[in-house]
Amino acid sequence: MFRYHPDPVATGSAVATDEACSLCGVERGVRYVGPVYGDRPDILCLHCIASGEAAKRLGAPGVMPAMFSDAIHVPDDVPAGVVDEVTMRTPGFSSWQQAGWLYHCADAAAFLGNAGYADLAPHPAAVESLRQDRERLGWPAEQFEEFVTSLDKDGEPTAYLFRCLHCGTYLASWDIG
Ligand SMILES: [Zn+2]
Ligand SMILES: [Zn+2]
Secondary structure, eight states: TTTTSSSSSTSSEEEOOOOOTTTTTOSSSEEEEEEOOOOOOOSOOOOHHSSHHHHHSSSHHHHHHHBBOOOOOOOOSHHHHHHHHHSSSSSOOOOSSOBOEEETTTEEOOEEEEEEEHHHTOOOHHHHHHHHHHHHHTTTTTTHHHHHHHOOSSSSEEEEEEEEETOOOOEEEEEEO
């Protein structure tokens, strides 16, 4: 259902429920539990996010739609329509700090979930993207090994793993914490 967030149940952004969606009134079996920048309904189904109904009805009518993730550090070559789809029609994910989507090949990447060191280790490109981020922030290189091996899928700090839909490159961001 979501190109940029293929399995929201696996990532923890959606959980099972037997209650009906507060917007559409349909029992869908799963409800969204990730962030909502807007009015949070009791129960929100994924169909209402996919259709854009949730963005339209949970925001300020005529002023601003609701969003499910922030548009931060969006590269210039990414079309505005992609950013709209990511922020308004794609389930977001919970993070300790503000976490935005990652982009590659002029498109948004697919969010695969939280990742600890064991999840990142098989993807050297993802580890490298973290290393470059850290260097940009001026962290001493020798602290990187310690940092990357301390990443914990269920704890803090954690990393967020993405995969480019075009070239298949794995990318990672992390909570600054
Ligand atoms: Zn619904
Ligand atoms: Zn790519």
